[in-house]
Amino acid sequence: MSGYGCKVCRILDEYGMERYEKQLLQQWQADQSQRKGYRQLADWFNTLMLRREMDRAGLSTLGDEAESKYERLQSEKAIAEEVATELSNAGVPTEQLRKDFVSYGVIRTHLKDCLDSDVELSSGEWEREAIEISQDHATTKIxxxxxxxxxxxxxxxxSEITVSVNVELECENCHTRVPADRAIRREYVCDCDD
Incomplete structure (x- = not known):
């Protein structure tokens, strides 16, 4: 990877996707309600790569066709191989594309090290980021x-198995349980102290 800051830098150059770097950064730095996390950004980036290769091969990418194909490429082995073969037979360089797909960790490295983006994080963002990283790590391991x-x-x-890791917060007093992201967004778990 010499000459490139990271895998994302290489892919942006080799796939002619440089213009999407600004969009990647904007999605990361958006308001909390619109902001995408590392895993969402990795999925968006990988789907974008797949869509471009499907377009080059003359395949339809209308609607959510590329998203659907990407999700199936990430699913259980039999389904993933069936989709990979279908795409390869249509002229999509599926094997290389799958090697080039990026993980959430690679997106994180690009945003933090190559773009030095966390100078824009507002107060309280590191906590949300820590929770998201922990959820992503737990999901990957599971x-x-x-x-x-x-x-x-x-x-x-x-059918395929989907792993979902949710973080919930519970008040020990009233036993109200809420998803962590909701509690953080509204700035309270419960109102039993009121």
């Missing part, structure tokens, strides 16, 4: 464990 169990045939499902 997904790896689930895939391993599926590969060992110790876990099965009728």
């Amino acid at each position: 997904e790896e464990a689930i895939r391993s169990l599926q590969n060992k045939e110790k876990l099965s499902a009728g």
